[in-house]
Structures are given as structure tokens and as C-alpha cells.
Amino acid sequence: xxxDAGARVSAAPxxxxxxxxxxxAAEPCTFVVFGxxxxxxxxxxxxxxxxxxxxxxxxxxxxxxxxxRQAKTDQExxxxxxxxxxxHDIAEAVWHAFAPSLFYCTGTFENGDDYxxxxxxxxxxxxxxxxxxxxxxxxxxxxxxxxxxxENLGASGLxxxxxxxxxxxxxxxxxxxxxxxxxxLNAKIxxxxxERQIYRIDHYLGKETVQNILVFRLANGIFEPLWNSRYVxxxxxxxxxxxxxxxxAGYYEQAGVLRDMLQNxxxxxxxLTAMEPPSRFDADFVRDEKAKVxxxxxxxxxxxxxxxxxxxxxxxxxxxxxxxxxxRQEPGVDPNSTTETYLAVKLEVDNWRWAGVPFYLxxxxxxxxxxxxxxxxxxxxxxxxxxxxxxxxxxANVLRLRIQPDEGVSLSFxxxxxxxxxxxxxxxMDFNYLTAFGADPPDAYERLxxxxxxxxxxxxxxxxxxxxxxxxxxxIVRAWAERGDPPLLPYAAGTWGPREGDALPxxxxxxxxxx
Amino acid sequence: MNETPAAGRAPADTTAPFxxxxxxxxxxxxxxxxxxxxxxxxxxxxxxxxxxxxxxxxLIVPLDTEPFExxxxxxxxxxxxxxxxxxxxxxxxxxxxxxxRLTARATALCHLREGGxxxxxSEQVLLEYTxxxxxxxxxxxxxxxxxxxxxxxxxxxPGPRPPWAEALAGLADIVVADSCVExxxxxxxxxxxxxxxxxxxxxxxxxARLEPWRASLASLFDTPEAAPALRSLHDVxxxxxxxxxxxxxxxxxxxLASRLxxxxxxxxxxxxxxxxxxxxxxxxxxxxxxTDPEARIREVRxxxxxAHPLDARLTHEARADDxxxxxxxxxxxxxxxxxxRRELAAAVVGEIQRRIxxxxxxxxxxxxRALLEA
Numbered sequence: 001x002x003x004d005a006g007a008r009v010s011a012a013p014x015x016x017x018x019x020x021x022x023x024x025a026a027e028p029c030t031f032v033v034f035g036x037x038x039x040x041x042x043x044x045x046x047x048x049x050x051x052x053x054x055x056x057x058x059x060x061x062x063x064x065x066x067x068x069r070q071a072k073t074d075q076e077x078x079x080x081x082x083x084x085x086x087x088h089d090i091a092e093a094v095w096h097a098f099a100p101s102l103f104y105c106t107g108t109f110e111n112g113d114d115y116x117x118x119x120x121x122x123x124x125x126x127x128x129x130x131x132x133x134x135x136x137x138x139x140x141x142x143x144x145x146x147x148x149x150x151e152n153l154g155a156s157g158l159x160x161x162x163x164x165x166x167x168x169x170x171x172x173x174x175x176x177x178x179x180x181x182x183x184x185l186n187a188k189i190x191x192x193x194x195e196r197q198i199y200r201i202d203h204y205l206g207k208e209t210v211q212n213i214l215v216f217r218l219a220n221g222i223f224e225p226l227w228n229s230r231y232v233x234x235x236x237x238x239x240x241x242x243x244x245x246x247x248x249a250g251y252y253e254q255a256g257v258l259r260d261m262l263q264n265x266x267x268x269x270x271x272l273t274a275m276e277p278p279s280r281f282d283a284d285f286v287r288d289e290k291a292k293v294x295x296x297x298x299x300x301x302x303x304x305x306x307x308x309x310x311x312x313x314x315x316x317x318x319x320x321x322x323x324x325x326x327x328r329q330e331p332g333v334d335p336n337s338t339t340e341t342y343l344a345v346k347l348e349v350d351n352w353r354w355a356g357v358p359f360y361l362x363x364x365x366x367x368x369x370x371x372x373x374x375x376x377x378x379x380x381x382x383x384x385x386x387x388x389x390x391x392x393x394x395x396a397n398v399l400r401l402r403i404q405p406d407e408g409v410s411l412s413f414x415x416x417x418x419x420x421x422x423x424x425x426x427x428x429m430d431f432n433y434l435t436a437f438g439a440d441p442p443d444a445y446e447r448l449x450x451x452x453x454x455x456x457x458x459x460x461x462x463x464x465x466x467x468x469x470x471x472x473x474x475x476i477v478r479a480w481a482e483r484g485d486p487p488l489l490p491y492a493a494g495t496w497g498p499r500e501g502d503a504l505p506x507x508x509x510x511x512x513x514x515x
Numbered sequence: 516m517n518e519t520p521a522a523g524r525a526p527a528d529t530t531a532p533f534x535x536x537x538x539x540x541x542x543x544x545x546x547x548x549x550x551x552x553x554x555x556x557x558x559x560x561x562x563x564x565x566x567x568x569x570x571x572x573x574l575i576v577p578l579d580t581e582p583f584e585x586x587x588x589x590x591x592x593x594x595x596x597x598x599x600x601x602x603x604x605x606x607x608x609x610x611x612x613x614x615x616r617l618t619a620r621a622t623a624l625c626h627l628r629e630g631g632x633x634x635x636x637s638e639q640v641l642l643e644y645t646x647x648x649x650x651x652x653x654x655x656x657x658x659x660x661x662x663x664x665x666x667x668x669x670x671x672x673p674g675p676r677p678p679w680a681e682a683l684a685g686l687a688d689i690v691v692a693d694s695c696v697e698x699x700x701x702x703x704x705x706x707x708x709x710x711x712x713x714x715x716x717x718x719x720x721x722x723a724r725l726e727p728w729r730a731s732l733a734s735l736f737d738t739p740e741a742a743p744a745l746r747s748l749h750d751v752x753x754x755x756x757x758x759x760x761x762x763x764x765x766x767x768x769x770x771l772a773s774r775l776x777x778x779x780x781x782x783x784x785x786x787x788x789x790x791x792x793x794x795x796x797x798x799x800x801x802x803x804x805x806t807d808p809e810a811r812i813r814e815v816r817x818x819x820x821x822a823h824p825l826d827a828r829l830t831h832e833a834r835a836d837d838x839x840x841x842x843x844x845x846x847x848x849x850x851x852x853x854x855x856r857r858e859l860a861a862a863v864v865g866e867i868q869r870r871i872x873x874x875x876x877x878x879x880x881x882x883x884r885a886l887l888e889a
Contacts, residue, residue, distance in 0.1 A: 014745070015774040015775060016729065016732060016745070016771075018774060057855070061851065432567075434633075435598065436571055
């Protein structure tokens with residue numbers, strides 16, 4: 001925090017910061033939420049801001065201004081949020097501290113005059129609360145509205161920081177729907193904002209367990225030496241959902257699992273798993289290394305797409321003991337939809353570290369269980385010493401980084417089962433966040449909102465990462481569209497996807513690990 | 516706290532924040548029997564609830580009878596935040612059956628995880644000693660330590676401590692003490708003297724409590740415009756409650772002096788004059804606020820002159836969630852700023868998890884001792 005409006009951090013080191021103060025205090029700012037009536041605002045943003053307020057992590061002068069088409073007063077916005085506060089067990093005292101910071105400005109994303117009104121509204125709020133002009137614009141609006149929002153923020157002068165203040169913009173995924181639209185969107189946003197002002201959010205990166213991938217690899221001397229093709233046989237990344245398309249049919253019909261999961265969450269998980277250690281734990285150093293991984297994965301050729309991808313769509317079935325309809329029977333979904341809800345893909349990172357190590361990725365809706373994990377399967381011992389005395393083949397050691405639920409890490413290894421015979425049983429060493437630290441990790445949005453306020457973009461995607469990811473996704477989309485190979489396969493809801501998905505690693509002598 | 520009389524019995528109220536498992540009563544200390552008793556709790560989990568045994572550390576807490584009761588909830592909260600095998604050590608409250616042996620009880624302290632569904636439990640060994648058996652405490656603790664976990668000695672009561680309690684420091688990887696419980700300057704100095712010793716690094720909860728003050732003061736000098744004022748600070752006033760400057764006030768002064776390279780030159784009562792590396796003679800003064808009976812820092816005023824003037828007053832009212840920053844120069848500004856105070860248990864866990872010795876604290880403690888001795 002700085003008492004000065006600028007709140008810029010001095011280039012010269014502050015000796016009072018040395019070795020003692022680990023967290024910088026949040027700066028006073030206004031969160032302007034575009035799409036304040038939407039699901040994301042109510043499900044994630046407002047609860048995260050409430051929790052941050054409860055934990056005293058926001059500056060007391062912070063303001064939250066909702067902006068949306070639906071006409072509403074400040075008081076109505078506060079009343080809605082009061083209900084959320086109750087749902088989230090926010091103490092009365094915390095709510096009373098938070099409520100006066102909530103404001104609402106009615107307007108449409110496309111109307112330039114509404115932005116002029118918003119500007120005047122923000123200036124009034126900032127004057128009232130003593131905020132020096134620092135602003136975070138959060139785009140929780142439908143993606144088609146992004147260009148208009150950028151354009152109007154620029155035209156109204158809202159993108160330009162006031163003297164000594166800063167403005168930042170958080171953009172929700174999807175950032176484009178292909179490389180061309182992502183580049184176009186980047187150009188539109190760069191017309192008004194510098195890259196340093198742009199925070200492309202991928203909430204997976206805010207998850208404690210995703211951040212732990214780097215800590216686990218690079219803060220433990222025993223794992224990083226094994227983290228390469230010499231010791232790793234293959235890597236599996238699973239992002240499995242039990243939910244169906246829910247109320248997002250309009251978006252999902254256009255996106256499918258490829259754009260919804262692979263382009264962002266899964267490629268980010270892969271990049272964190274495969275990246276080289278950065279020389280500094282700093283936003284651009286980390287993002288440089290992630291981008292290098294994406295560059296090292298050549299876009300798949302159509303022939304490779306046919307062999308290395310499997311796509312499916314869920315049909316009616318049962319999930320967790322409950323009958324559920326098929327995708328094409330979901331409200332808002334085209335009865336002849338060809339949108340994929342399941343994807344399995346084999347990728348390769350062509351660099352010194354990972355040459356020859358397949359990365360198997362799979363994701364889907366209405367799968368057997370909700371689970372996200374990265375599994376590192378190590379090579380088996382070169383010689384099976386115990387086979388000659390009748391032992392079963394030795395299982396590979398598998399290191400599993402569980403992202404959700406039951407966040408934690410486990411390592412499987414073989415051990416002698418008690419008894420006179422020499423039998424080797426796979427057992428598991430398990431670390432669980434809950435039992436180790438006695439509490440579940442905090443919500444990803446809290447971390448990311450706070451990081452944006454503090455100007456730390458380490459956990460946000462940079463322009464080049466986004467475009468590199470789209471380039472790889474586009475290659476698959478093109479091949480599917482042009483050749484129709486592989487075909488879209490149905491799978492029963494509640495299963496682990498089409499049989500061909502299982503066959504993908506099996507062709508290389510591997511199998512998906514049960515999550 | 517809810518207590519269940521014996522392992523194998525379902526807790527009566529699973530909505531209670533804590534419950535105690537086991538506890539087959541006091542008995543003469545027997546390490547093997549205690550380990551067996553602890554093990555048996557997990558072989559016959561109580562009722563239908565899921566119980567997880569968790570341990571990230573061995574936590575040794577020597578307590579007298581009075582604070583034993585007062586601090587029981589704090590220790591339970593520490594175990595909730597950082598599960599551990601907990602050793603609570605206190606004087607015998609009943610006449611021991613075998614006067615030459617320590618007495619002990621094995622229990623497990625469990626809390627319901629957020630969202631319900633499962634209990635996370637810390638094993639707890641309660642050791643009681645008499646004057647005669649006190650020297651046996653370190654060896655008893657040693658016999659029950661979980662080998663591959665760090666050993667934390669938590670000293671929450673004022674010193675001086677008997678030799679057996681000091682000997683526990685020899686078992687520890689980390690010592691967490693609290694100079695705030697000391698009233699006499701010599702006792703505060705004795706706490707900080709540990710920082711210079713070989714062996715387990717020492718953490719002071721007073722330092723953890725200073726964090727919001729340090730963060731707020733540091734933030735005054737973050738901007739390029741304000742940074743030069745740090746080198747021309749000439750007067751710092753620390754206003755405190757209570758009868759005498761609390762340990763936090765001494766540490767704050769020590770922190771400023773050590774970070775800025777000031778060496779103490781002279782003392783006039785509660786006013787200290789320093790030699791700054793830039794050649795100036797800045798001063799730090801402690802001023803008592805007679806209206807505030809609580810031994811705590813209430814206000815810090817910092818002034819710099821010359822080309823980079825600064826006059827800032829940071830005030831924190833007891834138990835307020837925010838501090839108030841009043842900037843008089845270079846321009847007038849009044850603003851609330853966040854003042855994140857941590858509960859005692861959270862501060863303890865923060866220090867345990869920090870693990871490494873904090874160089875800034877060590878320097879501050881050394882400088883604070885120099886002030887006390889000036």
C-alpha cells in the first residue's frame with residue numbers, strides 16, 4: 001500500500017521490506033465488474049471478494065462497481081450480495097464492512113454513452129471512498145461482448161490510468177475461439193491496454209495444487225533429477241467432470257471440450273509439468289518457460305490427429321446412481337449436435353528433456369467421477385529381479401498430483417507383502433492437503449483477484465501462450481472438420497468415455513490410471 | 516470442547532469444533548504402552564465418522580497449571596491449523612500414585628473439517644511431573660517423538676524456566692517463544708538472547724504480531740517519491756500502552772535501527788539517539804499513553820526533513836481492523852489501511868511453517884537488546 005495515489009513500487013529496494021514483510025498489502029482500487037448480473041459474478045467473484053474482505057486482504061477503501069444491462073440500484077445489488085454473504089457464512093460484521101463498498105451502474109456493453117456515465121460514476125465513487133483512481137476491469141461478460149467493451153473503455157478514456165494510478169483488465173476465458181479470433185482480440189485489447197495491464201485469467205492456475213506443481217518439482221531435490229525422458233515413461237493429465245452441459249449449452253455448443261478445456265486448463269497443466277525451471281520466480285520468467293513448452297509441441301498434422309485424438313459425445317446414462325439425459329437431449333443443445341464432450345489426445349514435447357515421452361490428456365463431461373490430476377509414470381526397473389521366483393510383474397512407480405478433489409500428492413511403489421512368500425504389492429504414500437494442513441486450500445479466484453490488485457501476473461496467461469495454445473488446438477479442429485477422422489463416438493454418461501479413448505494409451509502399452 | 520471418555524465410542528456431537536478421543540486416564544508413564552494406546556485409537560475408529568490421524572510436527576508445550584487451562588483452546592487451535600503429535604507438559608494436579616514416575620495420558624484432539632464429513636486428529640500426550648520427576652521429562656518426550664517430523668518447542672509462558680524445560684530446547688528443531696509475555700527488560704533480552712545461540716532457530720511471536728506495523732511502515736517508502744525520505748528520517752516516536760514499553764516496541768525500534776543501519780549512540784530515559792550511516796543522528800523515543808492500560812504499540816510517528824520531508828502518523832486502536840494513516844507532509848492525507856492482526860494460534864502456526872530463521876528478526880532482536888542494554 002502506498003499513501004500516494006501512484007502506488008508504484010520504487011525501483012530501489014526498500015530496506016524495510018528486506019527479509020521481513022512477505023506480503024505486500026493490497027492497494028485501494030475499484031473492481032468494475034462487466035456482467036455483474038451474470039452467473040460468474042454471483043458464483044465466483046462476489047464470494048471471492050467477500051472472503052478476501054473477511055481475511056482483511058483487501059484495502060478498506062476498495063469499491064466494487066457492478067456494470068450490466070439489467071437496471072438495478074446500489075441497494076438492490078447490495079441486497080443480492082447480502083444473500084450470497086449468508087450462503088457463504090460471512091459474518092455480519094464483515095458484511096457490514098463490505099456492503100458500503102458495493103455500487104451498481106446500469107449500462108449496455110455496446111453503448112458508448114453508458115461508458116461516459118460509468119466514468120462519471122467511478123469518479124464519484126472514488127472521490128467518496130478516497131480511491132486514487134486504481135481500477136480493475138473484470139470482464140465477466142459473454143465473450144462476444146469483449147471487443148465492444150475494449151473499444152468503449154478506450155474511447156471513453158477509462159483504459160488510460162489517471163495520473164499516478166493504474167488500470168488493469170481481467171479477461172475471462174475463452175480468449176477467442178481460434179488463433180485468428182484470439183489474435184484479433186489481442187489486437188483489439190492492445191489498441192487500448194499494454195500487455196502489462198492485461199490479466200487473462202485461467203482459474204486453474206489459481207488453484208493451490210496447480211501452483212504446487214512447480215513447488216513440488218523445484219523445491220524438492222529428489223524429483224527434478226528424475227523429471228525427464230530418462231526416468232519418466234509417460235505423463236497422463238485427466239480433467240474429468242461428472243456434470244453435463246448445465247445451463248451453458250449456448251457457449252458449449254460452440255466450444256466443445258477442445259476449446260473449453262484443452263486450449264487453456266489442460267495445456268497450462270501440461271506446460272507447468274513440462275517446463276524448464278525458470279531462473280527467477282517472476283511473472284515473465286515463468287511465462288517464458290511455459291511458452292517454450294507450447295512451442296516445443298508441433299501442431300498435429302491431420303494424419304496425427306486421426307491417430308492421436310479421440311472425440312466423443314455423451315449419451316444417456318447414469319452418473320453417481322442418477323439417470324441423466326444424453327448431450328443432444330440437454331436443453332439448448334441441437335438434437336443433431338456434433339459438439340464433442342470428450343477428448344483424449346496424445347501429445348509430444350519435442351525438446352531435450354521430453355523427447356519420446358508421450359503426454360496423454362483426456363477430459364470430458366458426464367464421466368464416471370469428478371477428478372483432475374497429473375500422473376507421472378516412471379520407467380520400470382531395467383531388470384526384473386524377482387520374476388524368476390514367481391513374482392507378478394513390477395508395477396511402474398506413479399506420482400500423482402491431485403488437483404481436485406482431495407487435493408494432494410501420492411507416490412506408488414512396490415513393497416514386499418508380509419508372509420513367507422516373496423510377493424510384491426503396490427502401495428501408496430499419500431499426502432493430502434486437508435489432513436496435512438487441517439484446512440482446504442483457498443479458492444482460486446481469491447488468489448487471482450488479489451494477485452491482480454498487487455500487479456503480479458505470474459498466474460495469468462500471456463498473449464503468446466494463448467496464441468500458441470490456439471495454434472495447436474486449431475490444427476485439431478481443422479483436421480476434424482476437413483477429414484472427419486476420428487469420428488465422433490457416443491459414450492454412455494457415467495462411464496470413462498468411448499472405448500477408443502482407453503485404446504489410445506493402450507496402443508503404446510499403457511493404460512489410463514483410475515482416478 | 517467435547518470430550519468422549521474412551522476410544523471406540525462415537526462422538527456425541529459432531530458439530531462441535533473440537534472433540535477429544537481416547538483418554539483412558541492418567542497412569543504412570545510408559546512409552547510403549549502409550550504408543551500402543553495411541554495406535555489402538557486408529558484401529559477402532561469411533562462411530563460412523565471418518566477420522567484422519569495427521570501430523571506435520573512434534574509440538575512440545577510446557578505449561579504451568581494456570582496457563583494450561585487458559586491456553587488449552589489456543590493449543591487446540593494450533594493443532595487444528597497444523598496437525599501435530601502434541602506434548603502438553605504440566606505439573607501434577609493430583610497426588611501421583613507412584614511418586615518417582617511421571618504420569619501420562621494419551622488422547623487425540625480432533626476437529627471437524629470445514630464442510631463436515633470427517634475429523635482430522637492430532638495425537639496428544641499429556642505429561643505431568645512433580646518436583647522429583649521433572650528432570651525425567653526430556654527423556655520421556657524423546658522416547659515418543661515421531662522420528663521423521665520436525666520438533667517444535669512452544670514457549671508461551673514467562674521465563675525463567677527450570678533446567679528440564681531448557682533441556683527440551685535441545686530436542687527441538689524450532690523454538691517458538693513469546694517475548695510479549697515478559698514484563699521485565701532483562702527477561703525480554705533473555706528471549707532474544709536465544710537468537711544468537713547455536714542450535715534450533717528461535718522465533719518470537721512478538722515479531723509476528725509486529726507484521727502489520729512493519730508492513731504499514733514499509734509501505735510508506737515503496738514509491739519512488741517517498742523512498743528517499745527513509746534516509747533522512749530523523750525522529751521516530753513509538754506511543755505505547757501499559758506501564759512500560761512492551762517487547763513489541765523494543766523490537767520495532769530494533770527493526771528500524773537494524774534495517775537502516777543506525778547504531779545506538781546514547782540514551783536519555785526512553786529516548787535513544789543513533790548514528791546513521793549517512794551521518795545524521797536520528798532518534799527513537801518511547802512515549803507512554805497513560806489512557807491505554809494494554810501493553811501494546813498504539814501509534815508510530817515518523818518524521819523526515821530536508822529535501823524529502825515526511826511526517827506520517829500511523830495509529831491503531833485496540834482490536835480495530837484497520838489502522839489510520841495520517842500524512843502531514845509532503846502533503847496532507849488521512850486514510851485507513853488494513854491492519855491484519857492474527858490470532859495467537861495463527862501466529863504460532865505461521866512461525867512454525869516459516870521454519871527458517873528470519874534474518875530481519877535476528878538483526879532486530881540484536882538491535883533491541885543493544886537498546887535495552889544502552
